[in-house]
Amino acid sequence: MSEADFYWDVNLYCKKTSETKALWDSCIGRLSGKTLFVTGIGFDPRAVKSIEILFDKKAPPEQFHCLGIKSAADAVGANSAQKEQSNIRKLKELFPERLRIEHSIGSEKQTTSLALCILLKRLNKEHFFDEFDQIVIDVGAMPRVTFLTLVPKLLEQFIGDKGELNKKNMFVIALENAQFDSSITEHVTDANATFLHQYSLNSPSLSPDLPGVWFPIMGASRKDELETIKRDIQKVLRQDGVEVVPILPFPSIDPKLSDKIIGDFYHVLFEEFEVNYSNILYAAENDPFHLYRRLMKSFMKYAKNFTLLGGGRFVVSPLSGKLMSVGAILAVFEASRELSDERLPFTPLISAYDTQNKYYFGVPLVEPTQYKVQDNKVNFEHAELSLLWLLGDAYDE
Structure with missing residues (x-):
């Protein structure tokens, strides 16, 4: 056994915003076909911020669509409800007629992970993902349980039977901000x-x-x-x-x-x-x-x-x-x-x-049952937008 046998022994990873933006402008943003952004719906401003960085605060072209998944527990403090509505409004402005919002919230009868698996099964029955040539999963605004369920489920769907990585373009992006994360307290x-x-x-x-x-x-x-x-x-x-x-x-x-x-x-x-x-x-x-x-x-x-x-x-x-x-x-x-x-x-x-x-x-x-958000002004100037290219053209042999 050697690292050469691993799926991602060779990989493409951009650590800094400048690297991610350069790759996006020169390559990923120019790929043919339709692209789907998958993001979290909630109080987290990163649901919008990452897309604004990639498109220089302009509305993406018509071939870009967005799936917003509401799966987080309720949040209190710092006008969280108003911030969630503001994020939804901004996403509608960025993706007019091209934004779809789905709810996948756990309950006493089912975990959030199971609820999300059921949602993905329903979307697959609709052949929802089939119409897209690229899928970009923005984990920055997603609860941990959401993207830890979503990423492997989509990999399972698009990876080849023998581990081929070139079947469909799939990316993960993350805007890490320690200051904002420290302002969120999880209650269980x-x-x-x-x-x-x-x-x-x-x-x-x-x-x-x-x-x-x-x-x-x-x-x-x-x-x-x-x-x-x-x-x-x-x-x-x-x-x-x-x-x-x-x-x-x-x-x-x-x-x-x-x-x-x-x-x-x-x-x-x-x-x-x-x-x-x-x-x-x-x-x-x-x-x-x-x-x-x-x-x-x-x-x-x-x-x-x-x-x-x-x-x-x-x-x-x-x-x-x-x-x-x-x-x-x-x-x-x-x-x-x-x-x-x-x-x-x-x-x-x-x-x-x-x-x-x-x-x-x-x-x-x-799983937290509630988030408490402090009313701090968030500065994303020093936050880095990272990108992982997991499947697709980068792995053509």
């Missing part, structure tokens, strides 16, 4: 972890003795969420001794961020979870493909170690920024696909004698 009334619908460990009760490994992608101020997920993972796996492999952001914009996280989480990580220092991994905060490679290598290493045990179960919890979360879900998507029963006999990632093993993947999150 039901402190239980829920799994993404498509990554729920696939009925692990069928194989309760398989070993489990948990990869929390660490971020600041996530202590309660971390402890909740750990508790619920143990319930689902029915194991107390789950191996924990924390992944810390380094290098990062704040060079001391990893040290701060270790300091804040020291008791939880090293005393409660009994993490071995050698288990700590590092991945670049602003390069999602770096985290993707680290996770893929770890999945394959543990899969090889679990050969004599009949397989294993992998749990990934993205508690970090959105770019790192995208890198994490790309690794989960690829590894779960390549290690599935259908693909195991053919995958280049596992030796032939491993093909009788069973591998399960889970992505647990704690």
